[in-house]
Amino acid sequence: MNNLNHSISIFTGNIPPSKELFLKLENAFLVANKGEIIEIISQKSNIEIELRGWARLRGHEYLGRTSLKEQFSYKIKKLSKNSFTGKASWNKKMNGIDSSNPKMKDLELSDTILSKAPEDNGLLTRGIVTQEGTPFYDFELSHKELVWSEPVSILYEEGKNLQWNATTDIPWNEIPNLDPVLERAVCQIMTYLVENEFSALYIPGKFISKINPYYMEIPLFLSSLMNDEARHIEVFTKRANANGGGFQYSSEITQRSLYSLFKEDDYIKSSFLLHVMGEGTFVDLLGFLEKYMPDDATKKIIRLAKRDEMRHVAYGIEHVKSAIQQNPSRINALKNTAFKRKEFMDEVSSESSMLLESLAILAGGGDNPIAYKRGFDLVEELKEKMNQNRIKRLIDIGMDEDLANEVSQVHTPNFM
């Protein structure tokens, strides 16, 4: 049997037949190919009974024993089929390690990112070698075009770098005592923001478990996004309660709008409604709030939240854009989605009056008729600006101008 070439040797020293010996054997055979001969080099002169018995139990062929200098060589041939779909990579060093700056985009997990995730991709990602017989997860979102967004690795890194702390990064003690009318308006606005942030937290949460982790950057980014939204909920809650006010009222129209967003079960449509239409418009709203907030601490809250939201919009735009590039007929589906939502919203025909009044008071600087009227005009201006920016984003994702106009017009009066 000396002339049988083995491809793998495992050294077991003086380990007797035992759990630890069989563990080594088990693993050596797991990674070997069918037909390969594995040599076990042991100082033990007679572990043949056990090696032969083990081989038989596993369906392998025990070949025999030869004496080496002060040790023994036992050989077993693997007869069962390969246990893994491939070989794990080795001798590979990630870019950026040497400079202590390894980024997600520096990962080379596979040569190409497949347009469809392998069927046996469970809770693992590209580059991890799957064992045969692994459970079949059947992730609903297993196609690249359904989830991918090209700059996602960069956005993810940015998301981490720009994390901030809603406790320590805001000069809470610098919030001045505002006129109660203004403070009440701020509290109503914060109430509304919290409602919207809940939708932005829950909706990606609804989809994460459906996204095939083969496209690992996406769930990672979405969790950073969810972390952002959680922080926004926290910071807006704290602001509402910071200065003698507290949460105010939730309108039916706001909840109805968020509900229509929450119920969307198609990821691309949801991404379109949430990130492109909703958060896009939300960014304009935050810009408006930042401009008219009477104090710097609250301005900072809004500014930091806006910076996060812009990143979310960037993800959504690239995601929907590439989905449309892959399949241009999707534009029609997205249009229908926007119109369907409008129909649903039309069942209650008004805007959120509480929010609009609060925005007008904030922008006008008070609730006397002159200030209120001025503020109201500014809010109307904001709505037009939101419309224009929506059209730009819709053109950006691939709609023609007429359609973009049409779709933007039907966007929910709730903004989000």
Add this chain to the structure above:
Amino acid sequence: MQKTLMLGAVAYDPKVIPIWDIIRDYFNDRGFRLDYVLFSNYEAQIEYLLSGKIDVAWNTNVAWVRSYELSKGKVKALLMRDTDIDFKSVFITKASSGIKSVEDLKGKRFGLGSGDSAQAAILPIKYLQNESNCFDEINLVRYNSDMGKHGDTGRSEFDILDAIKNNEIDAGAIGITTWIRALEDGLFPSGVIESFYVSEGYCHCNFTVLDSLDEKIQEAFTQMMLSQDPNDPIIKKMMQMEGLNKWVVTTNKELEGYEVLTQAMKEQDLMKNNQ
């Protein structure tokens, strides 16, 4: 296939039900009507096979030998697990006992499993008689647990392992499968227990039929079993539970693997089916 082929198996463990459900479904999905009945012991199963109440029996080696003898050779072994061929018995002892060979058993306490277990009792007695010139001076200690199951549960083999652990006996006989699994499971600290004798290979279970069963049905059953793909997840699960890597046809060569047991059972007066 008109009539449903009725197969018998002994319910030695709850997993027997999923095993045979998978096999039954496999047959039925392919248009071969098969059902199974479970027995609580092999003796009843042998009677049912020999009286034609079941068509196929999933028999231990002891049940096979009895079926063969009681039917005067009018039974056939169709196929078996790959792990049924070249099965062995192992004698084990504590590494510290000083027992290195069968000769060292003189005056020692030696554990044997259930009286109807080929691997833990019937064959070990024969091997002791053959290999040792001090058989009469060995104190045999019997662990007759789970009689009727022919050692399927391994219960008596675990009793032997326990007895060695507790110094109730000095050595004992178990099947190679139980031995490897006990080592793999780390039942004892590494190196505490070791083997000092392994028997020649013999044969274990097989699917037994009366040779009067329509040959086409025999062939169809055999082919249906052989067509099971060990890589199909549900088949893989069944094979893991049943302890095989693939089904293999029983040829004359494998039948020779029952000769030593037949001889031992005759010598030990174990051919009757009335235990």
